[in-house]
Amino acid sequence: MNCPICEIKLKSTILHNVEVDYCSHCLGLWFEKDELRWAKDEKDKDLKWLDNDLWEDEKKFKINKEIRLCPEDRIPLYEVEYGDSKIKVDVCNICQGVWLDRGEFKHIIDYLKKKKNYEILNNYSKNIFRELTEIVSGPETLQEEVLDFLIILKLLNYKLSAQQPRIAKLISDIPK
Numbered sequence: 001m002n003c004p005i006c007e008i009k010l011k012s013t014i015l016h017n018v019e020v021d022y023c024s025h026c027l028g029l030w031f032e033k034d035e036l037r038w039a040k041d042e043k044d045k046d047l048k049w050l051d052n053d054l055w056e057d058e059k060k061f062k063i064n065k066e067i068r069l070c071p072e073d074r075i076p077l078y079e080v081e082y083g084d085s086k087i088k089v090d091v092c093n094i095c096q097g098v099w100l101d102r103g104e105f106k107h108i109i110d111y112l113k114k115k116k117n118y119e120i121l122n123n124y125s126k127n128i129f130r131e132l133t134e135i136v137s138g139p140e141t142l143q144e145e146v147l148d149f150l151i152i153l154k155l156l157n158y159k160l161s162a163q164q165p166r167i168a169k170l171i172s173d174i175p176k
C-alpha cells in the first residue's frame, strides 16, 4: 500500500491494539474499515465528549472527487468536508478506508477544544492515558500524539463510520 500523497510504501504500527498504516514521510494515517471496528472499546462508558456536532448533521457534508488514490484499491478517494469545521478527510467508496493528513489531525483536536465539552474530553484522555503507558508501541513521532490519536480514532469510529451510508449516497449523486 502506498501513501496517496507521497506514493511511498506505507508502514504499519500497533497503537493501543489497533493496527494503523502511516506514511513515514508526511505522517498521514490510513485506517482500514476493520481497523476502525477494532477500535470500538466496550469498556468505554464515558463517551459524552462524543456528543458534539462533528460529522453529525448530514446536511453539512460536502464531497469532492480527488486525484489522490486509495492505497488499497488504487482508485480516486473522495474528500469529505464538514460544515465550517475546516476538517477534511479522504474516504474510499470501495473499501471504506479513511485517510487523514497530518494537518487534519490537528484541525480535529482544535475543533474539539473549542467546544464546551472539552472538559469531558480532557478527563477522558487522562483516563485512557493511565491504562496506556505500557501498551503503546510504534514510532516516537506517533507516540507523542497517542492521546490525540485515540480521540480521533473514536470519533472516526463512532461518528464518521456511522455516516458512511450517507456519504456513499452523496458520492453516488456526484455527476460523473
Ligand SMILES: [Zn+2]
Residues within 6 Å of the ligand: 003, 004, 005, 006, 007, 008, 023, 024, 025, 026, 027, 028
Ligand atoms: Zn506520505
Ligand SMILES: [Zn+2]
Residues within 6 Å of the ligand: 070, 071, 072, 073, 074, 092, 093, 094, 095, 096, 097
Ligand atoms: Zn479503497
